[in-house]
């Protein structure tokens with residue numbers, strides 16, 4: 001299912017603002033994905049210090065896309081961006097086999113621990 005089809009299922013009609021959070025290791029391709037979503041040039045991408053935010057209009061949705069730096073020292077702050085997030089995309093570089101273990105550890109064990117608990 002494509003992202004927009006998924007959003008249509010999740011979101012009720014009057015509220016078309018969607019907050020989308022991109023997480024993943026540094027160098028995974030998050031900023032490239034953000035720029036691709038915004039139809040921007042992806043030939044000159046520099047490492048992200050802090051975060052980037054872009055608002056993209058697509059098929060009646062306003063996607064507020066948050067791209068957070070993935071360096072080890074920034075990861076403890078990821079949880080500060082979870083609030084009001086509708087969609088979380090965890091980006092993995094499938095060609096970077098050396099970091100599979102690290103991305104698995106960060107993505108599964110660390111994130112499951114940090115996600116807000118259902119009340």
Ligand SMILES: Nc1nc2c(ncn2[C@@H]2O[C@H](COP(=O)(O)OP(=O)(O)O)[C@@H](O)[C@H]2O)c(=O)[nH]1
Pocket residue numbers: 024025026027028029030031032033042045046047048070091
């Ligand atoms: N070949 C290839 N390179 C990519 C792809 N996505 C990102 N890159 C490159 O990988 C590097 C890191 O990408 P970036 O978007 O900065 O990763 P981030 O640290 O997760 O934001 C950049 O040099 C990108 O040009 C992809 O799908 N294919």
Ligand SMILES: [Mg+2]
Pocket residue numbers: 030031032046047048067068069
């Ligand atoms: Mg980046």
